[in-house]
Amino acid sequence: MEIFVKSIVKYFEGIIFFACFNSFIRNYIPIIKNISNFYLKNRDYLFERLDKIINKRSKELEKIFVDTEIRIDLLTSLITANMKNASNGEVLKPMTDEEIRGNLLEAFLGRTDTISNSFCFITYYICKNPHVKQKMLSEIDQVLPKSIDKFYISYNDLRKLKYCEAIIKEACRMVPVIPFTFRTITKECEIAGYKWPPGTNFILNFLGVHGHPEFWSDPEVFNPDRFYNDDLYDKRLGDKSALMMFGGGKRICPGRMLAMVELLLLMVLIYKNHNVELVNMHEPLKIFTYVNTNCQELRVRISSRTLFINLV
Template identity: 40%
Template sequence: MAGYFNEISDDEKAERPSALVDETVKFVHAIRKYILGLLMFQFVSPFLRHYFPYFKNKSDDYIQNIKFINQRMDTIIKRRRQEIENTPLDKPLPNDMLTSIITANTLRDVNYNKIDDKEAMRPVTDLEIRGIIFDGIIAGTDTTANLISFIVYYLAHHPDVKRKMFDEVDRIFQDDKTRPITESDVHKLKYCEAIVKEVARIFSVVNSFPRSLEKPDEIGGYQWPADTMLRINIDAIHHNEEYWEEPNKFNPDRWMVEGFEPKKNSFIMFGGGLRICPGRKLAMIELICLTALIFRKYDIDLIDKKAPLKTESATVTACTELLVDIKLRN
């Protein structure tokens, strides 16, 4: 993403140098390593990380990996900033996320000087841009990509569900397997949405998330002091019989019942509270559209349905291997 897709071109079939592709693959692996390494800094004490050889070597390796990621993103930001500075003000710029962030609160911003607050209207620094882009990569691409893999896996194991999805997709798109999807289509793809939600419930990509107590509180019958970090077990909530009927059963139809609404805080696909995922609506649209666009044209099955789902779990549960057979639908 930070290499291959950073090359903006009007030609979708433009060739990319193999070195750029290799660098992109290296960056993707670094992101995965970062996600797995987060647990080291959340659960292993600084004393162990600094003085015990095993933990110190691991910690040092993860720190070097973070430095590589930061350097790579800084290079991309500086290069794009230079490209923007070299572009005349009367010439349009590419309409991408990075360009939009860099030009925010500058002369190129349509809202420039509309708000009388110098701090709110100051340009975004490179360090802030790096944080925003990094959040976008971690929370906006890796989670979505893994959930799509799990959707393919569960549909392959539940042909009745897949058949219902095919019926919905065929009804909406008719025989046209190439036309762009519209906003109206997204609203009609109710069963595709149900599948996305049910996969997210039964196999959470993010199986827990942390919260820090602002003040002392009693939780689970225990007293906890302020600043205690707690982890909310999303997977346990999504499989709790108090909240879900047959919680271990994959059943997208539960979401199709008229008036159905999960009990409060029993479905935590995007977190909750003030720090709920800001991109949740975009993510749902992406997942629904991608599911429909893939399966309106292709039928995807597993090579070996008896093979266990191969994953790695840290802060995110990632699909490490999914061997599939892809066929054109008639």
């Protein structure tokens, strides 16, 4: 399992590698060629393992009786799903193993560590700003006055947590988990006064935009009010359209709604029931960036215990 998980990480690194080096460099520069071959072998290994997993689960499902209750998981859902045309009820062709593998990879590459790292950054800035923490707790207590373990939290309840949502956005503006991304144009475009031919690769610098004074007033200051209350939004606090925590356009993150729900739930469940404080208020946030921005270490005190969170 450890080898399999590492191969997923290497596969993600390979995507970035192949985006940075064109085919000529990958095939004719010896050192780069060796690295390229390594990532290709890793890809083949990962694809083979996933294909075996899919095939094994498919055979298991073939032996299960129609009326037998089966467990619900992503792989089973992808294998058993038959899409129906809403207009005439026509059953379309089920997904191929290759398509299932692609969906699994998308889920793996989206990775839960984006949520865990984002929540570490959120926790750090909440603890560093007591007035923000108090305002957040007041909103949570107002929207969810009962004990968390005695009632059901609905999606409608979460949608009312506007200040909590503003905290999430501001923390992601300060430290975007995805600091940059790539885009390739398919037709000639004019950008910054220059004409760029089809196939040109661009790097979109989210980190640079999120901290640019042209778009944000006092960009180095943590201020959730930039995103609080759309009706009373003060444009002097910044241009919200410059926030790209989930990317943008047609290729915006498809899991953005789920990510917001997860982060809001974490904030409610933890801060409603526990007092969270930084062990050292003067200690800077420890992060490192390779492809994603990761929280290297965050030391917090929860209630009377000290919890060491070490994400590598």
